[in-house]
Amino acid sequence: MTADAKQIICIKWGTKFGPEYVNRLRGMIARNITPPFRLVCFTDDGAGLHPDIAVRPLPDFDYTAPTNTLGKWPKSRLWGDLGDITGTVLFLDLDVVIVGNLDDFFTFGDPDDTVLATNPQSVKPFEKLGQTSVYRMRVGKLAPLQDIFRADPQAIADEYRFEQRFVTRRAPGGVRFWPKGWVVHFRSHCVPAWPLRYWQAPRIPAGARIVIFAGSLNPPDAIAGRWSEEDTPRAPADHLRAAFDGRRREGLSRHLRHYLKPTDWVARLWRE
Numbered sequence: 001m002t003a004d005a006k007q008i009i010c011i012k013w014g015t016k017f018g019p020e021y022v023n024r025l026r027g028m029i030a031r032n033i034t035p036p037f038r039l040v041c042f043t044d045d046g047a048g049l050h051p052d053i054a055v056r057p058l059p060d061f062d063y064t065a066p067t068n069t070l071g072k073w074p075k076s077r078l079w080g081d082l083g084d085i086t087g088t089v090l091f092l093d094l095d096v097v098i099v100g101n102l103d104d105f106f107t108f109g110d111p112d113d114t115v116l117a118t119n120p121q122s123v124k125p126f127e128k129l130g131q132t133s134v135y136r137m138r139v140g141k142l143a144p145l146q147d148i149f150r151a152d153p154q155a156i157a158d159e160y161r162f163e164q165r166f167v168t169r170r171a172p173g174g175v176r177f178w179p180k181g182w183v184v185h186f187r188s189h190c191v192p193a194w195p196l197r198y199w200q201a202p203r204i205p206a207g208a209r210i211v212i213f214a215g216s217l218n219p220p221d222a223i224a225g226r227w228s229e230e231d232t233p234r235a236p237a238d239h240l241r242a243a244f245d246g247r248r249r250e251g252l253s254r255h256l257r258h259y260l261k262p263t264d265w266v267a268r269l270w271r272e
Contacts, residue, residue: 006037006087006106009082014059018134018271019048020095026050027272028098032209034247040085050272056083063150067158070215073163076134076149079142086139088112092210095218096187097270100209105136108178112138115176116168117183117212128137133136133212144172161254181207187217194257198236201261210265217260219270225262233262 008029012022026039039053046055058076066073078091088111090102109115114137116130145166149156160166168175184190190202191209202222204211213219216228226231230249234242239259242248250254 004036006033006102007040007085007087008037008051009040009042009078009085009089009091010094010210011075011078011091012043012094013056014179017094022053023048024270025092025096025098026053028269029092029102030215032058032098033102040089041220042082044255056085061146063151063153066154069157069161071157071160071162071164071166072132072152073149073157075163077147080140080146081143081242084246088138090136093212095213096133097211097213097219097266098209099204099211099265100207102209104182105134105178105209108136109176112139112141112173114141114171114173114174116164117210118177118180119164119214120185122189128177129170129213130164130177131185131212131214132164132185133214134178134191134210138242142167143171145170152242154253162179168188171233181205181244182209184211186211186213186222187234190263191260194259197259197261198239199261202207202263203263216261222260222263222266223258223270227260229257231258236261 010022010025022041027037029037040056041053042056042058043060043088049055059080059082068177090105113134116135117133119129120133148170149166156166157231160169184205186202189205190233192200192202220225223227236259243252243255
């Protein structure tokens with residue numbers, strides 16, 4: 001691997017995502033990037049991963065995991081020393097769908113910048129919150145955040161709730177954001193507004209390069225046409241009937257809004 005290879009990293013722990021997620025990520029990267037590149041997966045189980053994926057153990061980081069918080073705090077393992085992985089890296093969540101070319105993610109701004117996606121769903125007015133489903137960093141630059149977090153993980157989690165808010169506010173040197181439209185949120189930017197979603201399938205916004213699936217709606221759900229893996233895919237009329245015949249799992253308003261038609265382009269693009 002040459003010194004100028006584009007480096008992409010991901011992390012897989014536990015059993016939520018199987019090896020097929022990493023293998024599909026590798027396939028999407030390969031179809032949307034100018035080589036050379038390498039994908040490095042930090043994981044506690046490398047079984048079933050494609051042979052072209054560089055497998056590394058989860059980085060050591062001793063801390064007491066916070067409880068009752070929504071953030072993906074195990075991602076903090078990647079903020080410090082990554083062994084033989086050095087320089088600038090692009091991090092991708094396992095459940096993203098790549099829909100355009102990735103080359104510009106490696107040349108945008110300064111190589112030393114920490115660059116995040118913009119989170120469209122901040123609950124705080126006027127807050128510009130970063131999204132760490134797609135971010136670039138210089139390896140080790142966020143190590144000071146590990147020190148702060150390690151000192152009192154629960155207090156940090158209680159204050160910031162999400163690890164991406166902690167990174168947005170406390171990253172050394174501050175953060176930058178990808179140009180508008182490069183990274184889009186499936187629910188916020190692809191799913192048509194209500195009630196259009198009852199007869200229009202989700203679409204890829206013009207200029208998008210990566211679609212993120214934050215929350216409980218993941219690519220398999222988009223393909224099936226369901227709001228989460230707990231839901232049953234239904235035709236529009238049956239979904240409306242389910243709102244009133246005792247088959248809904250949530251309040252009436254949420255049930256009516258949580259409708260999704262099957263998304264063919266996710267099935268076409270999210271593959272090895």
